[in-house]
Amino acid sequence: MFSIRRRQKSGSGEPAPDALPAAPSLEPLPIPSGDVLETALLSSGGPIELRSLDVSSPAIDSLKAAGVDLIVPLIGQGELLGALYLGPRLSDQAYSTDDRRLLGSLASQVAPAMKVAQLVQDQQVEAKERERLNQELQVAALIQQTLLPKELPSINGWSVDAFYRPARAVGGDFYDFVELSDHRMAVVIGDVTDKGVPAALVMATCRAMLRAAALRHDSPSAILADVNDGLVDEIPPAMFVTCLYAIIDTATGEVTLANAGHNLPYVRSGDGVVELRATGMPLGLMSGMPYEEKVYRLQDGDVMVLTSDGITEAHNDDGEMYGFGRLMGRVGQKSAPGQMVNVLIDDLEKWTGPDAEQEDDITLVVVRRTASAEASASAFDAGPDDAVVATFTLRSEEGNERIAIARVSEAIAGLGLEPSRLERLKTAVGETVMNAIEHGNHGDPDLDVDVVVSTNDLAVKVRVTDMGGDGEIPEAATPDLEAKLAGEQTPRGWGLFLIGQMVDEVNRHRFNGTHTVELVMNKKGAEG
Amino acid sequence: MSESEFEAVVTRSDGGSVIELKGVVNRGAKEGMEAAFEEASAAPGEIRLDFGDVEYINSTGIAVIVGVLAMARAEDRQVGAFGLSDHYREVFQITRLSDFMNIYEDANGPS
Numbered sequence: 301m302f303s304i305r306r307r308q309k310s311g312s313g314e315p316a317p318d319a320l321p322a323a324p325s326l327e328p329l330p331i332p333s334g335d336v337l338e339t340a341l342l343s344s345g346g347p348i349e350l351r352s353l354d355v356s357s358p359a360i361d362s363l364k365a366a367g368v369d370l371i372v373p374l375i376g377q378g379e380l381l382g383a384l385y386l387g388p389r390l391s392d393q394a395y396s397t398d399d400r401r402l403l404g405s406l407a408s409q410v411a412p413a414m415k416v417a418q419l420v421q422d423q424q425v426e427a428k429e430r431e432r433l434n435q436e437l438q439v440a441a442l443i444q445q446t447l448l449p450k451e452l453p454s455i456n457g458w459s460v461d462a463f464y465r466p467a468r469a470v471g472g473d474f475y476d477f478v479e480l481s482d483h484r485m486a487v488v489i490g491d492v493t494d495k496g497v498p499a500a501l502v503m504a505t506c507r508a509m510l511r512a513a514a515l516r517h518d519s520p521s522a523i524l525a526d527v528n529d530g531l532v533d534e535i536p537p538a539m540f541v542t543c544l545y546a547i548i549d550t551a552t553g554e555v556t557l558a559n560a561g562h563n564l565p566y567v568r569s570g571d572g573v574v575e576l577r578a579t580g581m582p583l584g585l586m587s588g589m590p591y592e593e594k595v596y597r598l599q600d601g602d603v604m605v606l607t608s609d610g611i612t613e614a615h616n617d618d619g620e621m622y623g624f625g626r627l628m629g630r631v632g633q634k635s636a637p638g639q640m641v642n643v644l645i646d647d648l649e650k651w652t653g654p655d656a657e658q659e660d661d662i663t664l665v666v667v668r669r670t671a672s673a674e675a676s677a678s679a680f681d682a683g684p685d686d687a688v689v690a691t692f693t694l695r696s697e698e699g700n701e702r703i704a705i706a707r708v709s710e711a712i713a714g715l716g717l718e719p720s721r722l723e724r725l726k727t728a729v730g731e732t733v734m735n736a737i738e739h740g741n742h743g744d745p746d747l748d749v750d751v752v753v754s755t756n757d758l759a760v761k762v763r764v765t766d767m768g769g770d771g772e773i774p775e776a777a778t779p780d781l782e783a784k785l786a787g788e789q790t791p792r793g794w795g796l797f798l799i800g801q802m803v804d805e806v807n808r809h810r811f812n813g814t815h816t817v818e819l820v821m822n823k824k825g826a827e828g
Numbered sequence: 829m830s831e832s833e834f835e836a837v838v839t840r841s842d843g844g845s846v847i848e849l850k851g852v853v854n855r856g857a858k859e860g861m862e863a864a865f866e867e868a869s870a871a872p873g874e875i876r877l878d879f880g881d882v883e884y885i886n887s888t889g890i891a892v893i894v895g896v897l898a899m900a901r902a903e904d905r906q907v908g909a910f911g912l913s914d915h916y917r918e919v920f921q922i923t924r925l926s927d928f929m930n931i932y933e934d935a936n937g938p939s
Contacts, residue, residue, distance in 0.1 A: 731887055734887075781927070
């Protein structure tokens with residue numbers, strides 16, 4: 301902002317302020333960036349008499365018209381921060397060399413102060429903008445979190461898990477579970493282009509339309525087609541929604557799905573990993589779009605994984621994307637039941653690095669058919685009176701058996717196990733977990749060992765599960781110490797023998813690639 | 829488990845040697861245990877293993893002890909142990925290690 305002020309009339313002595321005419325002021329007269337006057341002021345570095353300029357420009361012409369005689373540039377760090385405009389002296393004399401020096405000196409003191417003032421003003425503007433953006437992001441996050449499911453479905457024979465973590469800018473990811481008639485459940489995952497409040501509002505609209513359409517149609521393709529036609533008229537230009545809609549018959553395992561341009565879901569079965577491919581345009585782009593429908597049957601133990609592009613499009617430090625290939629490979633690797641979400645998120649975080657800022661929302665939905673698992677697990681359980689006192693998971697790394705010992709000890713403290721029996725159980729737990737790490741999971745740190753500790757009135761039970769259900773499980777044999785001391789046998793081979801000697805009962809169980817050892821230790825010995 | 833979690837210190841005397849064991853006795857203790865045994869073998873008499881500062885012994889540690897007992901047997905050397913907790917005494921009995929080494933209450937005491 302620039303202003304023009306007339307200099308006070310100089311007299312023979314000190315001027316009396318009340319005797320001077322008021323200096324008139326004008327509206328600010330800006331100098332447009334790139335104007336020839338700006339160049340002239342920057343190159344001169346000091347006051348310029350306007351009439352000495354023999355060029356014309358919009359700024360020069362308007363200042364001349366306003367009666368400006370002298371311009372004193374305010375320059376800081378090579379930048380024209382402002383200028384003082386002065387009209388003719390009241391004495392009608394030209395500005396003297398001393399006047400110019402004085403004005404130049406004044407300008408050199410004013411310019412830094414002005415620069416500071418400008419920086420403060422810029423910071424205040426930025427702070428207000430940041431605050432506004434933060435408030436907007438909070439609103440967007442609130443909309444999303446309000447509409448995402450508060451609870452996961454609990455269906456006999458099925459395990460459902462979900463993970464959602466918004467990016468700082470809050471994208472438009474959503475997922476939903478809808479209980480339908482005839483033991484059917486809809487599983488929906490979607491992603492709105494754009495971020496912030498606009499995306500959140502479209503997400504809310506789309507979710508409501510999907511729920512309403514589910515009341516009118518039985519098939520995923522019809523539901524997506526209906527919502528697409530409705531969204532076309534509602535959605536802002538250049539926005540659209542990708543969405544995968546699956547209906548699961550929880551009695552038969554049959555999955556019927558349609559896809560509106562979303563990431564394909566993966567199914568891991570005993571035969572490996574497959575993509576469930578169905579084609580269709582994203583929602584909200586063009587009306588009248590058809591949506592292909594596919595049917596797949598999940599068998600006991602099969603896992604279906606639905607993801608958003610926040611996973612596949614995450615970058616590492618070298619700028620490489622996580623990608624579909626890596627995701628599919630990771631889904632296909634063995635993981636303990638119920639650990640798929642943790643496995644995938646751990647792997648993603650290894651890829652991006654621990655301090656990377658999340659680029660987009662990350663959403664994962666994992667559906668597992670567990671009917672047989674539950675049936676056989678319940679058969680494996682000793683009885684309905686058992687109370688689980690601890691569950692934890694360990695990576696298959698040497699030494700973690702001691703962590704297992706410590707955690708089991710902590711969990712069963714106060715349960716009434718005799719001290720000598722506690723020590724024996726600790727040794728058995730250490731050996732069992734060590735076997736799970738070394739032999740069950742072959743020391744692969746990406747494979748987990750799950751430990752469940754339970755108790756009833758009579759006993760403490762520790763169940764250790766690894767992923768070695770496909771391998772041979774050797775029987776415990778009494779080591780031949782004489783042969784070992786004579787060098788005829790390896791000194792090793794004490795683990796299974798010790799386990800069997802330490803506890804009252806050892807049970808083993810295999811299911812769907814997993815191997816579980818159950819250690820049962822009565823709280824009191826036969827002598828007690 | 830790293831080898832640094834185990835330490836063996838040999839004290840030799842006319843009546844025999846003591847190997848003071850510290851930390852975790854597992855497969856990581858093999859090298860240190862064997863080196864200590866060789867050092868202790870320079871003196872005549874029984875070699876006693878002091879388990880007083882041992883926190884944890886697992887099956888791979890038992891294998892290490894079996895290896896040392898095999899070395900002792902090869903040179904017809906007596907091996908003793910003291911400082912064992914009640915639990916590890918029981919483990920030594922179950923594994924029959926105590927059939928092949930003398931178990932003492934302390935460094936000088938009788939079993």
